[in-house]
Amino acid sequence: MKESRRRFSVEEYEERKLKVLTAMTRHQLDLLVITDPANMCWLTGYDAWSFYVHQCVVLSGHGDLFWFGRGIDVASAQLTTDIPAGAIFVYPDECVHSVDQHPMQHLADIVREKSFAGARIGVEMDNHYFTALACDTLRKHLPAATISDATSLVNWQRVVKSAREIDYMMIAGSLIEKVYEHVMTVVEPGMAKNHLVAEILYVSTRGAEDAFGDYTSIAPLIGAGDEAAASHMTWDGSPLEQGNGMFLELAAAHGRYHCPCSRTLFLGEPEQKYHDIERVIAEGIEATLPLFRPGVTCGEVAGSFFDLLEKHGYEKDNRCGYSIGLSYPPDWGERTLSLRRSDRTELQENMILHFMPGMWFDNWGFEMTESVQVTPQGGACLANVPRQLLVK
């Protein structure tokens, strides 16, 4: 791995591997096929936009690890990881988007050659990019293996962040502050939505003097007017209108680590309903932040917030947060714990969550969210963006 591309120390990667190995022992796995690009990167440093083809890193219970992917991505593996040349395996390019042969046939061959034909093999059955056919191909070509579901096994090892990971996320936090400052400077009625997004992308990618802005795992989401009721729509070229509210669901990223932060922006004099919900959400965040401390469960955090919403006559039937950190498209969520009443996961120090009190109504919406670090003193926000309805 080139020094400049090494984002964490050798020791930190070793610790990460140890965590995964411990989890593999607990799940009685001899081999783990890791296809989630965020898990691949967290474990080895591998970082490239190659996840549109099949690829993985494979870890054995003895701690041996190899990379498997497309020939033209070997250079990325060499540049971003310490995986030795002998542990880098490629499949023929003919397999790419082909119906004749599947890359996983070739992975099965390697697994057999390494004497794991009859092993207990974990695969990430519900992580992104592990397709149904990838799984079926492995099953077919490794008939003696016991293939079991290891969805999120690695993701769960990532939930407590190291000091350096927190540094990265705080840098991302400082970048999202710049983004909102800039938005407030340039936004105005009549501005085309894509022009606003261009400004957002420019500032978030430029980053700061000594901190580059990385691509975010979700494109800027901006719902204006009626579309503010739709939580995940992107932009077109239509203008932002005076007298309209819009939500901005944005993040900044540094070295693949994210800090999401959403706000609602009103152009003109906001209707009373905006002020009403702003007050309730602000009170809810204020009351709930102290609960982001070790030992409190996700359900308790969510319950506190939902109870307060209900007291004020609002109802929210979707989760109000999730774990965040290192990620690749299509999601900046870590896909482990969720802030919902039924989630009994206990918070631990240095977990980081996107606390996401978004409300979507029939034809409008309101988002005001924070990325929050769990500390013994309660939640610490990664970014300091004015926590209010933004008005211009």
Next chain:
Amino acid sequence: MKESRRRFSVEEYEERKLKVLTAMTRHQLDLLVITDPANMCWLTGYDAWSFYVHQCVVLSGHGDLFWFGRGIDVASAQLTTDIPAGAIFVYPDECVHSVDQHPMQHLADIVREKSFAGARIGVEMDNHYFTALACDTLRKHLPAATISDATSLVNWQRVVKSAREIDYMMIAGSLIEKVYEHVMTVVEPGMAKNHLVAEILYVSTRGAEDAFGDYTSIAPLIGAGDEAAASHMTWDGSPLEQGNGMFLELAAAHGRYHCPCSRTLFLGEPEQKYHDIERVIAEGIEATLPLFRPGVTCGEVAGSFFDLLEKHGYEKDNRCGYSIGLSYPPDWGERTLSLRRSDRTELQENMILHFMPGMWFDNWGFEMTESVQVTPQGGACLANVPRQLLVK
């Protein structure tokens, strides 16, 4: 569907549906579960960044169609499609990133209620976002159904572009021209890579006066110095160095339709090897473009180009192109035909391909690519970016 969000006529959506229905008959399918977001959008207009959770549109052989997804995305379905309220189904939010229940259980319930429990059901087994667990869950909860692989079934219906689709792609082509013009204006030795990318994103997203720039399905890929050997690496904050070559693999997009176009840029006086490969690739493109006409096979196109490369002593062991059009992350490729010797697909008028003569060597690389429309007169490039090694 709101008029402003309708990208194609009702008639065009009907034609598309008919194409899929015909293919379903050929494959003897009663029901098709379409999870690929590009296929969902092409068939119905559905457009939102919601593909990080399970969702689909389901089409029956009789032409009935329904949307299935998360509650908070219903508004996007209402705003971007004509699907009636009665054909919009949601799964409980508790299913999102949960190990307790899978969204596909609920889809199975709906399929049963619609009397398709024993049907022949096609699923997109190797398309992105159809996970192994999604498939297994459907199998488990629809034990009487015959679930078969319909990977790329819809993708193949998309390969020949309509007049309006070509308009969109030509607009994207005009936007990528602006991007390269701007790159040549601003790039200079010492510039941080992320600063260059910020400029690229700014210009591509602003688009033109009457054509917004959409997000592209792959982030700008920029490999400089040693990293030019790595085909899919993204940027960091390191500076572009005088005396270094870099490839830029970029696209612009409009309404989710893409025009990729890659070039190689050298800061300073290029070494001879850059001029050598430039000459060969330019000659190869020139000689091969006339073959982009109906009736010629992908293998013949690829063979012509590879033969010429080999004549000059170069070898390329990966495909040199693929079909493009409407897409979502992580890929702007359509995942149907590929320009490789073994692909016997005959080109048809108004197919559009990314002709992709990228060469990656030990510690450098060269890309000079074109998005090409198949016409009776041969290939027509969608963008007019100077086809040469860019030098500054």
